[in-house]
Amino acid sequence: MHARCATGTARSCCARSSPPWPPDREPVEYLKARGDDLQATLDKAAARGERVPTVDEVLDFVLAPLYLRVLFRRPVEPGTGARLVERVLTALPADPAPNAGRGG
Template identity: 55%
Template sequence: MITPRPGGRTARTQAVVFEAAAALLAEKDPGQLSMTEIAVRAGVAATSLYRRWGDVRTLLMEVAVERLARESPLPDTGALAGDLKAWTAAIAGSLASPGGSAFFRVYVATAPTGSAEMPGRARAIGRRLEQVQAMLDRASARGERAPGVLEVTDHLLAPLYMRALFGVPADPAFAEALVDRLLSQT
């Protein structure tokens, strides 16, 4: 059984487990969560969680990746400024929701202090960067002058996530101002 159907047992238990983990993530630190706790909340045997994900870090990273994919769709407004504004607004919105910075917290908490590895990590962050690159490529194809991916992460993503982390509100107007600031400097 490599890819079970959406309604299969495997998919079903994964769904309840992810749901339970996400709910707990909105309540407490990633570092405070245990396999046992998630298993109880999900109504699933802890044994199953250990067998499928190995440890809490791995499980939480998968949850984060899955949620991220759903929360900020890639916009296409026809202009770079519009794309970036819609995208950052969506990010700001999801960061504002309870547990909205959960993905980011999980990433940081599970990221190795050293330099190397992490397949889940690369996948998680790769998703965001692919979105950025796609937008920038479209802009270039239209003949617009576009910044690089690094500029976007440095000047758009960084302030938004930092604010989420420190509890400073980041409303849509702030996100929009960041985009204007970035584009006026290219």
């Protein structure tokens, strides 16, 4: 079973592309807000007993590769987000730690 959010599984939540930050916000503020949103989704999944990555794992292994492709105007092939999410979910330990889902 995989983590779910209001609109679907963790795969769809993590792989959703985000718009650039609003012009009235600093990038670090936008990143923190994005991390807070991700954490809320991961906390709900962890509360249901699901194995979840940390926010840092989602940022490092899912969002960063997507953002870099966009930043350097490289194509994002269909299925790239799904593959990145599958990779991070597959790499999770079988027995979650007590604070699973908590990013550092």
